Amino acid sequence: xxxxxxxxxxxxxxxxxxxxxxxxxxxxxxxxxxxxxxxxxxxxxxxxxxxxxxxxxxxxxxxxxxxxxxxxxxxxxxxxxxxxxxxxxxxxxxxxxxxxxxxxxxxxxxxxxxxxxxxxxxxxxxxxxxxxxxxxxxxxxxxxxxxxxxxxxxxxxxxxxxxxxxxxxxxxxxxxxxxxxxxxxxxxxxxxxxxxxxxxxxxxxxxxxxxxxxxxxxxxxxxxxxxxxxxxxxxxxxxxxxxxxxxxxxxxxxxxxxxxxxxxxx
Amino acid sequence: xxxxxxxxxxxxxxxxxxxxxxxxxxxxxxxxxxxxxxxxxxxxxxxxxxxxxxxxxxxxxxxxxxxxxxxxxxxxxxxxxxxxxxxxxxxxxxxxxxxxxxxxxxxxxxxxxxxxxxxxxxxxxxxxxxxxxxxxxxxxxxxxxxxxxxxxxxxxxxxxxxxxxxxxxxxxxxxxxxxxxxxxxxxxxxxxxxxxxxxxxxxxxxxxxxxxxxxxxxxxxxxxxxxxxxxxxxxxxxxxxxxxxxxxxxxxxxxxxxxxxxxxxxxxxxxxxxxxxxxxxxxxxxxxxxxxxxxxxxxxxxxxxxxxxxxxxxxxxx
Numbered sequence: 151x152x153x154x155x156x157x158x159x160x161x162x163x164x165x166x167x168x169x170x171x172x173x174x175x176x177x178x179x180x181x182x183x184x185x186x187x188x189x190x191x192x193x194x195x196x197x198x199x200x201x202x203x204x205x206x207x208x209x210x211x212x213x214x215x216x217x218x219x220x221x222x223x224x225x226x227x228x229x230x231x232x233x234x235x236x237x238x239x240x241x242x243x244x245x246x247x248x249x250x251x252x253x254x255x256x257x258x259x260x261x262x263x264x265x266x267x268x269x270x271x272x273x274x275x276x277x278x279x280x281x282x283x284x285x286x287x288x289x290x291x292x293x294x295x296x297x298x299x300x301x302x303x304x305x306x307x308x309x310x311x312x313x314x315x316x317x318x319x320x321x322x323x324x325x326x327x328x329x330x331x332x333x334x335x336x337x338x339x340x341x342x343x344x345x346x347x348x349x350x351x352x353x354x355x356x357x358x359x360x361x362x363x364x365x366x367x368x369x370x371x372x373x374x375x376x377x378x379x380x381x382x383x384x385x386x387x388x389x390x391x392x393x394x395x396x397x398x399x400x401x402x403x404x405x406x407x408x409x410x411x412x413x414x415x416x
Numbered sequence: 417x418x419x420x421x422x423x424x425x426x427x428x429x430x431x432x433x434x435x436x437x438x439x440x441x442x443x444x445x446x447x448x449x450x451x452x453x454x455x456x457x458x459x460x461x462x463x464x465x466x467x468x469x470x471x472x473x474x475x476x477x478x479x480x481x482x483x484x485x486x487x488x489x490x491x492x493x494x495x496x497x498x499x500x501x502x503x504x505x506x507x508x509x510x511x512x513x514x515x516x517x518x519x520x521x522x523x524x525x526x527x528x529x530x531x532x533x534x535x536x537x538x539x540x541x542x543x544x545x546x547x548x549x550x551x552x553x554x555x556x557x558x559x560x561x562x563x564x565x566x567x568x569x570x571x572x573x574x575x576x577x578x579x580x581x582x583x584x585x586x587x588x589x590x591x592x593x594x595x596x597x598x599x600x601x602x603x604x605x606x607x608x609x610x611x612x613x614x615x616x617x618x619x620x621x622x623x624x625x626x627x628x629x630x631x632x633x634x635x636x637x638x639x640x641x642x643x644x645x646x647x648x649x650x651x652x653x654x655x656x657x658x659x660x661x662x663x664x665x666x667x668x669x670x671x672x673x674x675x676x677x678x679x680x681x682x683x684x685x686x687x688x689x690x691x692x693x694x695x696x697x698x699x700x701x702x703x704x705x706x707x708x709x710x711x712x713x714x715x716x717x718x719x720x721x722x723x724x725x726x727x728x729x730x731x732x733x734x
Contacts, residue, residue, distance in 0.1 A: 158523050
């Protein structure tokens with residue numbers, strides 16, 4: 151497998167997005183709208199007695215949730231360009247060239263990771279600008295620029311590794327945009343069934359015991375820790391758990407993806 | 417055409433996981449500079465065979481060697497040396513013509529000034545200059561086929577694999593593509609392996625032909641030799657009135673009785689070369705005072721060949 155081939159495919163995949171502006175806009179605008187609406191609508195949640203995050207304005211509390219949501223939105227859409235190739239037969243045509251199968255898949259994940267990372271930086275920039283508008287201070291979160299990079303890497307890895315793999319497997323299995331988009335509500339519910347929007351002590355009892363089984367919860371805890379508290383000991387613990395979760399889930403979803411792809415082409 | 421084999425297929429089999437036995441132990445060779453055709457109806461196993469040759473499908477049994485590279489063990493080397501155009505012109509619908517050709521040139525490892533040079537060569541060879549900045553979905557079916565060929569040829573492959581290259585094209589575009597393939601063969605010396613279910617295409621274009629039915633090769637040779645296996649040409653005469661007993665006797669004396677067939681006002685005689693024998697035969701008939709209304713030369717077709725080897729007409733099983 152030549153590095154040059156993967157690089158050529160990677161650049162071509164990124165260029166494809168010039169012609170898919172709706173995909174880029176959709177996966178960015180929806181989280182921004184949700185961020186602006188929720189920030190205002192549930193602003194008083196910070197004043198609820200017993201809220202451990204009462205010291206932070208609500209828009210800061212939900213920023214990690216919006217980051218994760220952007221990662222999920224962006225990853226569900228990561229199949230859009232792939233589906234164009236699959237449905238036009240171009241994917242198969244490339245398989246008979248040096249692009250073959252593995253370089254195409256690797257380059258696709260690389261370009262989706264890049265696109266998603268840029269979108270995540272964009273949403274973080276929106277949150278920083280919103281913070282300036284509200285507080286009058288232009289400042290980075292507690293963990294600084296390194297923290298932002300860590301957040302982006304964690305969120306993009308979760309998005310592409312876990313959601314992206316499942317979505318790509320579904321794309322190969324169904325070759326249908328509608329079928330792929332139909333899974334989005336599942337991930338949306340997963341984010342809601344966590345402490346993304348409401349701290350655990352304020353969640354209903356049944357949900358408090360359920361969140362521990364929700365993998366996105368561990369990612370949200372790590373991102374929130376970096377965003378609100380910086381690289382403290384407890385944040386580092388959360389990052390370790392989140393990274394472990396991402397590795398295990400990516401291994402599982404990659405296996406599912408690999409089997410689906412091989413089955414679909416032979 | 418040289419004696420060097422570009423493609424060697426031995427006892428090739430393909431069984432899908434669904435249980436379908438698509439290719440049943442076929443063997444054939446393709447010589448350098450040859451246009452080799454695979455003729456058969458849909459579902460005969462042509463596409464499956466070509467896809468195994470193009471590294472797109474795994475081989476269940478047997479072996480394929482392309483340019484001495486084993487398709488299973490050295491698939492990367494095979495991909496670098498072949499051009500493959502699938503049944504549907506599979507092209508990137510998010511690119512312009514020039515962007516797509518440029519991408520394919522880079523994909524085959526060319527860089528710097530070579531890229532521009534090869535893009536220009538491809539645009540010229542396939543006459544695509546006027547479309548270079550057009551988006552691919554805006555192109556007609558025929559132009560998309562030409563572009564598909566252009567991107568399959570950017571690296572000067574030694575072997576071009578074409579799966580039903582003219583399916584869906586109107587007669588004018590089909591004829592253009594035939595001319596182009598002949599040009600590629602004569603000017604660039606490219607070996608072509610193609611599948612088709614058009615008899616005329618197989619007849620006009622292919623140096624050698626494999627007739628495939630239900631995953632098996634039932635006959636393989638040049639189109640001319642295959643047609644020869646059917647027998648002689650026939651000249652059919654339409655007469656103003658049925659022949660008298662006297663005229664029938666004269667006919668059987670003049671021609672070999674086994675070659676003559678008389679049915680109401682039609683008289684048919686078998687000859688080696690219909691066009692060459694037509695005038696002499698007509699003269700003989702007129703001398704017997706037979707009034708001829710019309711005549712036509714009937715030559716064996718590939719459909720007759722298909723019928724002979726499979727027991728069915730190709731047109732009926734499409």
